[in-house]
Amino acid sequence: MRTHHQKHHQAYVANYNKALEQLNEAVEKGDSSRVVHLQSAIKFNGGGHINHSIFWKNLKPVTEGGGDPPHGALGWAIDTHFGSIEALIQKMNAEGAALQGSGWVWLALDKEVKKVKIETTANQDPLVTKGASLVPLLGIDVWEHAYYLQYKQMRPDYLKNIWKVMNWKYASEVYENEIA
Ligand SMILES: [Fe+2]
Incomplete structure (x- = not known):
């Protein structure tokens, strides 16, 4: 890192x-x-x-609350749209693993329809290139440079473990500010 x-x-x-x-x-x-x-x-x-x-x-040490799942409005929105946090993580990991070449997988808020959704972008395209109403809540770098030193070619292992240090508090704050 x-x-x-x-x-x-x-x-x-x-x-x-x-x-x-x-x-x-x-x-x-x-x-x-x-x-x-x-x-x-x-x-x-x-x-x-x-x-x-x-x-x-998006990242925080475990000792400072990294990995603690979101409660409140974002937790509710994720449960509504994906079924559960675990289901969202599984879906984001699958999309991240399937992304060809380099890019990013995002948990986004679509401000226009007030819904959370998963998006991917290629290379270093920021989320806004997929739509002006999209706000990034969480972004996971799936470039090889993000995981190669620790995980070699095993992108799925990196994706599985990154959730242990995910700063859901940040994502919740962005969500709540945008949705208000
Ligand atoms: Fe990177």
Whole structure:
């Protein structure tokens, strides 16, 4: 996780800042084709920064309440839409394991219809690319760099264990703020 934070996330931030600088230059020069060319670097690295910033908030040591299941409004919403927390975890793990290549699996709130749902995004696409009304409650990084050092190629084992340090309190707070 330290490598993930200090090397991988740091690289997204550095490359995002570089792309933004280049974008400013291109805008000043009125270089439209350069502006368009820079969009993919901005999306990839900016998305990487957005996604990882959420990811760190989603994790908490067991000694500080990591893994404690949600109660209150979010717990109720999950029971209503998925049957139980266990059923949600099983479904998210299945979608995360099935995701081809690199990406993210999300527990999202769709603000428009006020429903919780599971979404996946490819590469570093942030959740908002799937819909402007989607708010990320939990995001799990299923890039190989997230688990390879500890789990080798066993993405399902990583997915199974990450719930032990899931910060449901954070997800509940976001849910309650958005739904209010
Ligand atoms: Fe990552």
